[in-house]
Amino acid sequence: MNKLLTLMFIVLSAFACSNDQENTEIDENIGILFIGNSLTYFNDLPILVKERVEAQGKEVVVKMVAKPNYAIVDHWADGEVQPLISSKAYDYVIIQQGPSSQSDGRQMLIESGKLYSDLCKQNNAKLCYFMVWPSISNYGTFDGVIKNHTDAAAMNNAILLPVGEVWKEYIDTTNNLDYYGPDGFHPSVKGSEVAADVIVQHLFN
Structure with missing residues (x-):
């Protein structure tokens, strides 16, 4: 009888260890939630990021x-993103809106960003600001775009993803506008690929 009990204990222990291993594997998955507008969904930026992260051997x-023309305040008003953040399924929450070089855009980045920051902290997620870029016709506002995203990320203790800054350095150095698509605002495939590279570099390298 003792031998039978011992055998059952070994089997149950092995089963428990197996379940622990499975749970560990699930926990190792990285969750990234993208919240933004067409500058995010053009060329499916999340998939480009996913491909690069998985190339590093991570799940x-x-x-x-x-949604088109949405700012982060619009998403917050819709109420769709709060349950997603509160689900604790996402390690990183990446927020993105338009260039935001002017005072109203700056205010939204900071004040609405604080709402996201507080909710992320409550759910063990890291808030990230996806710094974008102005249209070619408004290229002179680029410094404002960079400053306002940088300030908002610092004020809300968030990770800055300086895609726009990388774009500006490339354009100023090469005089090449090929990161822009045909409309002079949305990203080309190359522009989105660079954005994905910058995001992965700042989150995982």
Whole structure:
């Protein structure tokens, strides 16, 4: 009888260890939530990020909530993103809106960003600011774009993803506008690929 009990204990222990290993594997998945507008969904930026992260041998799940012309305050008002953040399924929450070089855009980045920051902290997620770029016709506002995103990320203790800064350095150095698509605002495939590279570099390298 003792031998039978011992055998059952060994089997149950092995089963428990197996379940622990499975749970560990699930926990190792990285969750990234993208919240933005067409600058995010053009060329499916989340998938480009996913491909690069998985190329590093990491497991990642991405989800995108992006609508045309939306700012982060609009997403907050809709109420769709709060349950997603509160689900604790996402390690990183990447927020994105338009260039935001002017005072109203700056205010939204800071004040609405604080709402996201507080909710992320409550759910063990890291808030990230996806710094974008102005249209070619408004290229002179680029410094304002960079400053306002940089300030908002610092004020809300968030990770800055300086995609716009990388774009500006490339354009100023090469005089090449090929990161822009045909409309002079949305990204070309190359521009989105660079954005994905910058995001992965600042989150995982």
